[in-house]
Amino acid sequence: MLSLLSHSAGLVLHAPLHGNAVAAQRSSAPQMAGPRPVQIIPSVLPADWANMGAECKRLEDAGVDRIQFDVMDGNFVPNLTFGPDVIAAQRKTTKLMFETQLMVSERCTDAMLPQFTEATKGPNGEPGVVIVHVEACTHIHRSLSNIRAMGGSPSVALNPSTPAEAVENILDLVDHVLVMTVNPGFGGQAYIPTMTEKIRKIRKWIVDRGLDIDIEVDGGVKADWTIAQCCDAGANCFIAGSGMFAYPTLKEGCDALRAVAQKAQAGDVMAKPN
Numbered sequence: 001m002l003s004l005l006s007h008s009a010g011l012v013l014h015a016p017l018h019g020n021a022v023a024a025q026r027s028s029a030p031q032m033a034g035p036r037p038v039q040i041i042p043s044v045l046p047a048d049w050a051n052m053g054a055e056c057k058r059l060e061d062a063g064v065d066r067i068q069f070d071v072m073d074g075n076f077v078p079n080l081t082f083g084p085d086v087i088a089a090q091r092k093t094t095k096l097m098f099e100t101q102l103m104v105s106e107r108c109t110d111a112m113l114p115q116f117t118e119a120t121k122g123p124n125g126e127p128g129v130v131i132v133h134v135e136a137c138t139h140i141h142r143s144l145s146n147i148r149a150m151g152g153s154p155s156v157a158l159n160p161s162t163p164a165e166a167v168e169n170i171l172d173l174v175d176h177v178l179v180m181t182v183n184p185g186f187g188g189q190a191y192i193p194t195m196t197e198k199i200r201k202i203r204k205w206i207v208d209r210g211l212d213i214d215i216e217v218d219g220g221v222k223a224d225w226t227i228a229q230c231c232d233a234g235a236n237c238f239i240a241g242s243g244m245f246a247y248p249t250l251k252e253g254c255d256a257l258r259a260v261a262q263k264a265q266a267g268d269v270m271a272k273p274n
């Protein structure tokens, strides 16, 4: 049973669905130990915000798998971007699925999770990926359950200094785990190589438990050793900003990232230069 309490700043959700009800909604398909499909997910941070709608259409035409909207509140991270209305407005320009990363304070998450979950839904109301940071959610088990109850696809993100163990007990609630490979807040930063082993650890938990979960990585991912090493460690969803927008066309960027990732999944893993 889910109770919604009205709140001056939005809806506050209590009494989330029980784990078994949530689990029942999960695909029963056993996790295959083999590679999961590569997904290229551009961040809109480096896009031309004066023409955000046209940029989303350009990304759709480039063949990306979904679009990530980096929500920042100037509190959880030292940057400020946009709210749910900007995300919802892009629904008019593309049929692509969306993904919203909430790099925001707990107060913002508590007050606005329903609005962000609704804005992230697909063209026919399909669950959009809603990412909450484990560092910004005291009651993250409840927040993830609420995202699922509101028709979203829950995902949890970890900052570079947060140990993998912080999400070990909530893997049954999520469809994705996002391993931040830079300190969140800005694009154009360098990939942090020590994150590769964190990816590998989380992937082992997923395979050992037979869970149907994608691992995403975000930050400094390029069509080089970075995406290859992440693939080799078990990631299959790649958020790229500067690594995609740097190409003459977005399709070239998307194709380059996907090609290096798929080669890595086939065993040809580009090495980190000395």
Ligand code: DX5
Pocket (backbone or CB within 6 Å): 043, 045, 070, 103, 182, 183, 184, 185, 186, 187, 188, 189, 218, 219, 220, 221, 239, 240, 241, 242, 243
């Ligand atoms: C960090 C941002 C960036 C962005 C990707 O908070 O979320 O990671 O999405 O930026 P690049 O690909 O330029 O590192």
